[in-house]
Amino acid sequence: MSRIRVALVEDHDLTRVGLKTAFLRESEIEYIGEATNGTDGLKLLQTQRPDVGIVDIGLPGIDGIELTRRFKSLAVDKTATKILILTLQDQEEAVMAAFGAGADSYCMKDIKFDLLLEAIRATHQGNAWIDPAIAQIVLSQAKASTTPPSNDPPNYGLTERELEVLQLIVNGYSNADIAQELYITVGTVKTHVRNILNKLCADDRTQAAVRALRSGLVC
Template sequence: MSKIRIALIEDHDLTRVGIRTALLQKEEIEVVGEAANAAEGLKMLKALQPDIAIIDIGLPDKDGIELTRELKATSNGEELATKVLILTLQDNKEAVLAAFAAGADSYCMKDIKFDNLLEAVRVTHNGNAWIDPAIARIVLQQAQHNPPKQDGVSLNTKNSHQYSEFVDDQETIEPYTLTERELEVLQLIVEGCSNALIAERLYITVGTVKTHVRNILNKLCADDRTQAAVRALRSGLVG
């Protein structure tokens, strides 16, 4: 089986080393290159053409959003082999929407858990958008109220699926028979809490949380926590 080839563009040495070390724990992943700024990063990406570029939004010479825009512009309208996963400490609306308008494929917070980062890498590699549950609400609201432009910039066709997957389902979502406890767990999922944190907040065991999560996914017909969060927000199950 071919490995997922990843390039890292991150200016903080310790963060970059930490991400690389974490990724290399999985045999399916190969880190093919690293860069500490946008200029070196763009040259590296053009030369190596990795499957995924993990790009920090706060680079010293140029932000990761502009780097993403320049990278996508090199495709000349063709399907770009390299997918972009933005890593950031910022969860503000402007940063999130600008990243997607630039053509980012996925968007993760820097405090993401290792298992979630691996999930984000796999989902992105498979051609889908992975959006941190903590910021899913921002993208959902934009998709519902102003699809699909940001500051007058139309999203390109390649990138428009990130919004369409939130709004293509226009049928009314039927009320779900979630218990009060499941709704509490769902609210914490939307806020980006891990199973361990949910257990701590609700004074229940991690095993019980996993049971609730499994029931929630079944009732929402969701494949994963991110999809459950988006459907919960869309249907008004949580605020």
């Protein structure tokens, strides 16, 4: 199995060294380089073309959002290198600016390393990975930008119970919360969630929620 080529753009020494050390221990990761500021980071991404570039927002020189925007605008193949933002910033303005600049995924720095690896895998595969800590920001923006459809929305074959579960997902409920709210087991909730993802052709709960909001399935 080919390894995921990863480059890191991070100005904080302890964070950068810690991540580098952790990545070098992972057989599925090929650590191909690092940079400590936005200007050098842009050059690194352009020359090395990693599968996933992990970029901090608060960089010296050009910040991570501007780096992402410039890299995506100059890239011939805009899907070859995925950008995963790894930052302490969870403000709505930063989150939406990052995605607006072309970021593929967004993680908080307090994420567990195993989850970061999961995010890297998902991003490499072309799926957006959104940290649960900021998922509600993305959902609220989707709600704000959704125009109610003039006709009845497509049902996608969802059952009444699946629609109830989907509405609770949009409202930010966890599987345990949904189980308690609907008086069903967590295992049953997981089955409903899996069916919802399949029927909506969604890769994760956040994508399913955004798709449901935009189609008018839920509000």
